[in-house]
Amino acid sequence: MSSTTVINLAEEPANAFAEIKRRGTALLPLRQDGLARFQESGFPTTNDEDWRFTSLKPFTEMPFETMFEPTIQTIGQSVINGIAFSQHDTDRLVFVDGHLSSELSQISNQSEGVIVSNLASALTTIEDKIGALSGKDQNPLIALNDAFFTDGAWIHIPANQALSKPVHLVFLYTAIKDGQASHIRNLIIAEANAKGTILESHISLGQAAASTNVVTETQLGDGSNLEHIKLQDQSSLAIHLASLHSKLGSDARYAFHSFALGAQLSRNNLRMDLAKPGIECMLNGLYMTRGRQLADHHMIVNHAAPYCNSHEYFNGILDDQSRGVFHGRILVEPEAQKTDAKQTNKNLILSDEATVNTKPQLEIYADDVKCTHGATIGELDNDAIFYLRARGLDSQTARRMLMHGFTGEIVERIQHNTIRDELNELVWGRLENEYHLN
Amino acid sequence: MLEIKNLQARIDEKQILKGINLSVKSGEVHAIMGPNGSGKSTLASVLAGREGYDITDGEVLLQGNDILEMSPEERAREGVFLAFQYPVEIPGVNSTYFLRSAVNQIRKHRGDEELDAMKFLKLVKTKMKELGLAEEFLKRPVNAGFSGGEKKRNEILQMTMLDPSLAVLDETDSGLDIDALRIVADGVNRLKNQNNAQIVITHYQRLLDYIVPDFVHVLYDGCIIKSGDKTLAHDLEEKGYDWLIKDS
Known part of the structure; x- marks a missing residue:
């Protein structure tokens, strides 16, 4: 605990931030603003409606060590070969504790103009885009990420181009000691009619209670089509906090699949902004928990334009004393006529002691829409x-x-x-x- | 083939079957008719081994073996097939995978060689054609999102593939238009031979124009109150059940 970077974040965020300044890190205004917002709000508590069923205590009560430096631990290629999707022909960006590992990454010749790189190396060209989608969100974890993020993926698919092969974003966590905190920032922009498949994996190498706070902004142009598959498979003490903010253009198709299998506490905040007509947005997820795990998916799909479809399908399997939380809010604004929105959350309980809190929610201000929702919790039929x-x-x-x-x-x-x-x-x-x- | 002797069953303290006697020989088709609530579907469920029924008396012998002691899967392997009145939707379970597992389970029990994927597909596609089912059916989850007619045809497809010695069809005609009814009836008739038997439970005489029964039984208040040949079905169509009920 003598290291200068181990601090109680809830009480002394400014101390941690001094380290950011000392390093002369880029994007200081964004970071300072994040810090100020975080100092104002503090961590969310269960008094906050959005966090009613999920206490962040396991995260906030830990010593907190921001991973400013890349690890010195050597990670062999064999580690990569052992993880999911590694046997597929993909491009691969590998991050260890929030820092790019060039040795483990592998990028082929993508189509002309396609960028698959790390964020930190491109900050000067994209700084105005960072926070463009997540900026208005009050979530303190985003503020924290704004202040402390180290690196992440930057993917840009120009208009009418496609990723020639799926891009696999691999986030490894050394998890050597409790409190190691990685703040990761991803930015994905698919311009008009662009296409691609993105895989995102989160994997712990060690067993310590390390935390991840990842913010991803995804911007899809008109007519673009993106499939995004996320696998969170961290160790049973890990804490995984994620925010995904997507803004979709006319006739864009976005399919996001969330597989939440690991971590003692995982939370996925999904925010979909459907402000152009003809969008198809699917949020599709499976969580499986056992022991004392908690998996939480919290989504807001905002229909602000007509003729959009959004579908949310989440199934959970819960064993032992584990918990599942589903909060699905579909908001249909007055101008969003002909909306077709559907959400289901089904839970299969394998143990008497497992619990689920599910809250499907529709809020409709347009009169010509088709919206359904439903939730089940139970045993096999x-x-x-x-x-x-x-x-x-x-x-x-x-x-x-x-x-x-x-x-x-x-x-x-x-x-x-x-x-x-x-x-x-x-x-x-x-x-x-x-x-x-x- | 099948001997039902004094079968009595209840559910939640309510006596539904009050002493059913029925003898079905190989090669025969028996129709069971009766008003709502007479116990027709309970009889089908009890034969197939659905849980929740308390068998209070009687026995059911299939080729001499008492099946009431058997689990549903043992009965199925011994040759009992229930075509469900309400086939269950099973999202996420692929139709091909399900049906091949079932076919092979039953083949294994009979000592037949299990079918590999190729042989199975060849066989099932032939049978599907006969039933007017599109091949994409095989890629869909079991019954999920199927129309009423598709579900019933899927029951008949399963029956055809499993080749049971005793098929019990529980209101298979309900919800079918006349074309679908004909296809389903053709499927049932094709299966018929001298080594198997069929019990057709129905509300309406019209199915029996296509599946011609050797015997017709009227079930009322948990008992068979009248048996006859196919002309009995026509009488019921004309006169309803009241004349029988008053006599009983």
């Missing part, structure tokens, strides 16, 4: 079990088939074939080996 048994399958096989189906419902919405297959196996392997299925 007995009628379905009987149906399968009546076809000769034993009860264990029937139950497994249904559980596989429960995850499959989410997995099958991934458009990228081989990635979908890999996630299907990964998720199912995890359930078979680590959950109480019978």
Whole structure:
């Protein structure tokens, strides 16, 4: 605890910030503004409606060590080869504790004008874009990220171009000691009619209670099409806090898939801004928790233009004393006629002690819209079990088939074939080996 | 083939079946008719082994074996097939995967060789064609988002693939238009041979124009109150059930 960078952030954020200044880090106004906002708000508490079911105490009560420097630990290529999606032909940007690892990254010749790089090396050209989408959000974690972020991905797909292969953003955490805090910032811009697939993985190398606070801004131009698949598979003590802010152009298609499998506490804030007509936006997620894990997805989809579709599908499987939280708010503004919005949250409870707080919410100010929402919490459907048994399958096989189906419902919405297959196996392997299925 | 002797069953303290006797021989088709609430669907469920029913008396012998002690899957493997009145939607479970697992489970039990993916697909596609089901059906999750007619045809497809010795069709005609009814009936008729039997539970005589029964039974208040040949179905169509109920 003698290191100058280990501080109690809740009480002395300015001390940590002094280190930022000392380093002469870029974007000082943005950072200072973030610090000021954070000092004003402090950490959210469970008195805050948006955080009612999720206490940040495991995060705020830790010693806090911002990872200003890249780790000196050597991470071999074998580590990369062992992670999900590594066997696919992708470009890869690897970050360790929020710092780019050039040795582990691998970028091929993308189409002309496509940029796949780290953010820190491009700050001078993109500084006005950072915070453009997340800036108005009151979330203190964004303020904190504004102040302290080190690096992250910068992806730019120019108009009418496509990523020639998926880009895999790999975030590794050394997690050597409790309190290590990585602040990561990603910026993804797809111009008009641009296309691509982006994979995002978060993986702990150590077992300590290290934290991640990642902010991603995604801007999609008119007619663009982006599939974004996130796998959070950190260790059972890790804390994963994420904010995704997306702004979509006319007729843009954005599919975001969230697989929350790891971490003791994970929170995904998803904010979708649908302010142009003809958008299709899908938020599709699966969380699986056991032990004392908590997985929280908190989303606001704002329909501010007509003829947009938004679909949110979240399934959760909860074992032991774990908890799931789903908050899905769809806001349909008066001008957003012909909106088609749907949200479902289904939860499968494998233990008497697991709990779910689900809050699907519709707020509609237009009169010609189609909006549905629903949530279920329970065990496997007995009628379905009987149906399968009546076809000769034993009860264990029937139950497994249904559980596989429960995850499959989410997995099958991934458009990228081989990635979908890999996630299907990964998720199912995890359930078979680590959950109480019978 | 099937001997039902004095079968009595209740659910939540309510006696539904009050002593059913029925004998079905190989090669026969039996129709069971009756007003709502008479116990038709309960009989189907009890035969297939659905949980929640308390069997208070009687026995059900399938080729001499008492099936009431068997689990639903054991009954299915022994050759009982229930075509559900309300087929269950199973999102996320692929139709091909499900059906191949079921077919192979039953083949294994019979000592037949399991079908590999190629052989299975070839077989199922032939059967689907006969039932007027599009191939993309196989890629969809089991019954999820299917229309009423598709669900019923899917039941018949499963039945065709599993080749049961005793098929129980629980109101398979409900919700079908006349074309779909004909396709479903054709499927059932194709399956019929001298080594199997079919019990067709229906509300309406019209299905029996296409699946011609050897025997018709009227179930009322948990008992079979009248049995006859196919002309009984026509009488019921004309006169309703009241004349029988008054007599019983």
